[in-house]
Structures are given as C-alpha cells and as structure tokens.
Amino acid sequence: MEKMMSCCGVVCGECEYYPEGCGGCDKIKGQVFWLEYTEGTVCEIYDCCMNKKQYHNCGECEELPCGFYDLQDPTKTEEENEKGLRQQLINLRGYEYDGSKN
Numbered sequence: 001m002e003k004m005m006s007c008c009g010v011v012c013g014e015c016e017y018y019p020e021g022c023g024g025c026d027k028i029k030g031q032v033f034w035l036e037y038t039e040g041t042v043c044e045i046y047d048c049c050m051n052k053k054q055y056h057n058c059g060e061c062e063e064l065p066c067g068f069y070d071l072q073d074p075t076k077t078e079e080e081n082e083k084g085l086r087q088q089l090i091n092l093r094g095y096e097y098d099g100s101k102n
Contacts (some may be wrong), residue, residue, distance in 0.1 A: 009088030
C-alpha cells in the first residue's frame with residue numbers, strides 16, 4: 001500500500017487523526033480540524049503550496065522550510081512540534097514525485 005503524504009510532509013497513515021478525524025489534505029482541500037484554533041479557513045501551508053504555487057508538495061519549494069513551518073500545533077507540546085517538523089522535512093526531502101497526486 002502506497003503511503004499518502006500531505007503537501008507539508010505529514011504521512012497521513014501516521015497521523016492520529018487519519019482517517020476518522022481527517023481524510024487527508026487532498027481530500028479535505030486543506031480545511032483541517034485545527035483551523036478552529038487559528039480562525040483560518042484553510043491551512044496556510046496547503047494554500048501556499050497547492051493553490052498558489054501549484055506544487056505537489058513543499059519539497060519542490062526552494063524556501064523549505066518557510067515561515068509557515070514556524071506555526072505550532074496548539075494541541076501538542078513544543079517538543080512534539082519540533083519532532084514532527086524534523087520528520088516532515090525528512091519526508092519531503094526523500095519524496096520522489098511519481099506523476100500522480102495522492
């Protein structure tokens with residue numbers, strides 16, 4: 001089974017909210033549950049990557065990691081956020097686009 005990765009580098013199957021609380025960014029178009037904490041309408045990383053730059057993921061961007069990656073998940077500790085960011089960057093740098101969007 002192919003692992004589905006969001007544009008920011010989170011592997012959906014490794015996320016505690018997938019699939020019950022979140023169907024993956026491609027399916028929900030970046031309208032993630034945690035927007036209730038930010039009062040946003042779409043994840044800023046998703047909007048920048050997918051809508052504005054039309055990349056497959058942030059690994060294609062020369063600015064990685066940009067200021068959007070400084071945002072913290074309010075449901076996690078600082079240490080959990082740092083660990084998650086490190087893993088996202090590893091995922092994005094190791095990603096090879098195969099021609100199909102997940």
